[in-house]
Amino acid sequence: MARMKFLCDAERCIECNSCVTACKNENEVPWGVNRRRVVVLGDGEPGEKSISVACMHCTDAPCAAVCPVDCFYTTDDGIVLHDKDLCIGCGYCFYACPFGAPQYPQQQAFGVRGKMDKCTFCAGGPLADNSDAEYTKYGRNRISEGKLPLCAEMCATKALIAGDGDTIADIYRERVLQRGTRPQTWGWETAYPTG
């Protein structure tokens, strides 16, 4: 069984935001809700790096662990989804998530939180696959059509890759070998400090 993963290759990410707008287009995500965003470190200075971030579809998802109404579930492909009919918009998952993935459309400026919205790995939600109802609430269900998330499929430089964890690991490993050096990807130096 596949375990779906995203990987953003910071050596290739050029911060063009294609992933962000592809997501907006595919899922008709309203202004103000960002299922995916590009984070830049060291903007405008040597060493500048960017990385595209969305829900990482964690194996042991902290959002699911803290959700008081237990609206999260993990699909057979390892995709973390949630049921908006159960969600109470409390925002607890936002506290738990290390990536800032959960988004909350609001009805008023200082008001009640709306239902949580986040990246679905283009896998829709608990409603019938590819139904109008599923589209309206969760966006496209590409996984059911045998396609991968559009953000990765349309990435300008193939920095963002998505798919079965084993496959994307293979792709990435090949790139690293091709570069003939240790991975320069963002985070490496934190994980394996030099000296």
Next chain:
Amino acid sequence: MKLVRSTDSGALAGIASTGEAIDRRTFLKRSGVTLGAGVAASMFAPQLMKKAQAAAGLSPKEGIQTEIRKSICTHCSVGCGVVAEVQNGVWTGQEPDFDSPFNLGAHCSKGSTVREHGMGERRLRYPMKLVAGKWKRLSWDDAIEEIGNQLLDIREQSGPDSVYWLGSAKHNNEQAYMFRKIAAMWGTNNVDHQARICHSTTVAGVANTWGYGAMTNSYNDMHKSKAMFFIGSNAAEAHPVAMQHILRAKELGSKMIVCDPRFTRTAAHADHFVRFRPGADVALIWGVLWHIFDNGWEDKEYIRQRVYGMDEIRAEVARWTPEEVERVTGTPPEVVKRAAEIMNENRPGTIVWCMGGTQHTIGNNNTRAYCVLQLALGNIGKSGGGANIFRGHDNVQGATDLGVLSHTLPGYYGLSNGAWKHWSRVWDLDPDWVKGQFDAAEVEGDNGKPIHPMNYKGIPVSRWIDGILEDKNNIGQRDNVRAMIYMGHAVNSQSRGPEMKKAMEMLDLMVIVDPHPTHAAVMNDRTDGIYLLPAATQFETYGSVTASNRSLQWRDKIIEPVWESLPDHTILYKLAKKLGFHQEYTRNIKVNNDEPLIEDITREINAGMWTIGYTGQSPERIKLHMANKATFNTTTLKAEGGPADGDYYGMPWPAWGTPEMKHPGTPVLYNTELPVAEGGLNFRARFGVERNGVNLLAEDSYPVGAEIQDGHPEFTDKLLKQLGWWSDLTPEEQAAAEGKNWKTDLSGGIQRVAIMHGCAPFGNAKARSVVWTFPDPVPIHREPLYTPDRSLAEAYPTYPDRKRFYRLPTRYASIQADDYSGEYPLILTSGRLVEYEGGGEEQRSNPWLAELQQDMFVEINPVDANNNSVRDGQMVWISTPEGARILVKAMVTKRVDAGTVFTPFHFGGWFQGKDLVDKYPAGTAPYVRGEACNTAFTYGYDSVTQMQETKVTLCKLST
């Protein structure tokens, strides 16, 4: 928690930001509303709420058949394939075009959102006119009738040159051709498009160096580059999908050098970054070349065989010692030297340049200096080498090729009587009829001699305002410009805003044909005499488009034109009909319901464009390539098997001869390692055979398989006869070729026979590093008109003023004579943002893009910010020496060096501190508006092409 509305009405609230990193986007997002997380739906302007509802009707629906239609992205020149899902005529989804060898499925943020064209909430819906300060709807028929009558009146009173036809790089090839044709038949050369202010100095500089002024290789070919030298190109923002190929090259070991005044996002991926002062390109390149000559790294055999004039270059370069280079460019000597070492050690290397190099008073010197560097290294005409000049708009290459330009007819034939005769034959018209459409009286030309208006270069787009403002006794035509037709043009891309406003207010008539009202409709204070005609986008029509690498692709129609919009060629036909020459206009072209048949136009293009080999790409062949994209190799672009076996994708021009000849296209220009019949070439013989006793033809260098194994002049009927090849022509070809040459023989026989013998139809010559016909034969450095350094202005002064240049007085020295550097101490430069393109009208009206860049801003180094008491996020005035000022948000960053400030150029809808939202027709104001940086940019035009100087002026900041 702070809640700020960025503007009162129409504008959208921003988005929240989490995370600590202060990057450009975080900064911008904060300009809207800052919350912990999420966004307030109530902050949506009413328009957007409506938008959300409208969009719901255009969403994919279950249980409805989905059809796939294919097109090409309409943003930049990479030529990314677009795959559309259409349900019941509604564009409901986009899929990646994995088969396209150009983008392999990828898109940038703009390409990922093109479906929004079909929603187009902010688009112009029907023809409108401004009456007593109010926008009134009118029918197409009435609009054409009224506009036509006014044009005819102006023609009667002031002559055809008083109407200016401003076309577009957003036309497809067929529309671009029909645009040039309508201007010709109206009887004026006052026709131009944004290539003038984009790469005109490239086309002039490069074509005069080695024959053609286009990108020599391709994005894909960069896979083979061992070094990539970027100067004035920010590909990560301007050509994002090109970065896929560039980073692939880098992973294969290529070294990447980025030269730019800013540490751009492209620079962030470079191996070597060279920061230099804006406008000092020649000095920097000569600085690099100094090391190459000093160490003997130049390719001596290549130069002997294929380059003219390198000794004169050597003499100039000798002056550019590392110390002098540092004085002029501000770049430390070791940084320049390292760049030279990288280029020497890693061959073949390619050079990439864009507007950072072209938009200067010495733009033509810059582009030629880049060429000379590559010639010295022996990198031109080689796979992996070349001058990879990234063009801007999706079809700016095609619109340039098809002559939407004031100085030439399609195919760079120029404006000579011979050129008019050639095209009159193609159009099946009597040349005297065409001539009769022009003003009959000769005028005083640029050189002071009388010239017929038909042969006289028209006013360039950079200067249309001077065609209105200048005293008519000072201009080279009968009367001033009185009517402007803007068809797919962003006026905010041109400098001198306050003077532009004044010029607009002096016009009799403004006609704006565009999917959006544009900045032109609102920046002036006219109350009457503006017509807005809704144009369809390229997704609502079909036809061919030429990518930067010279490949032609075909777009299918994805959806019908939205609301009342019409495709450009239909609008042009309606105008021609009203103006009374529609029969001449479409003599070889079928017309259905006022829409000229696109394929017939393509075939007419094929019939006339011999100079650059737009003759082999018939509609059928292009469509065959589109249907078999997956069969093309993604590095070489060659079809390996399949129905297009052996062809290069899109038949990059020149695809010589007739379509029946099946020339595969030329993937790399001037590559002698391939036979001409298979895409090989040599440099073009364009400048004679000898100069001052020196041979201008190639020596011992020729394409594989050529029967003339040396340089030779271009092919004519006489040359064929001399060579004994005349009998290789068929009798029909002989009849057509008699008295003709490779450019004017409509049968294609001369080209066919030349290629049959392995020779390039255009001859085989040396590239010339000295262009003796230009103001500076050897490219030299000259200071910008507004320079911060007076000592450099003395050492490297600009040109003398010119009395008449493209019909207009043009100032140089008289401007540079005044010292503004005290009051205006900072250099102002401009450039791209990835989400927007050109004037940005379309992208700022697209909520998926607009959300990501909500404010016009200026990048200021912390030193300059602190010295001017400017804080990050504050609104700040930028004032320039000619009196313009713009109000923008400050972004404090080390991306720019102290002494230089940077602004993006895509904004519009504000003018000198004022939001013009109320002046748009209801519901059409872009979501994001801001000051056009070019409102503040100043006078200054290239000495060959009239390119505007928008990469360097002086400014001051105030709060």
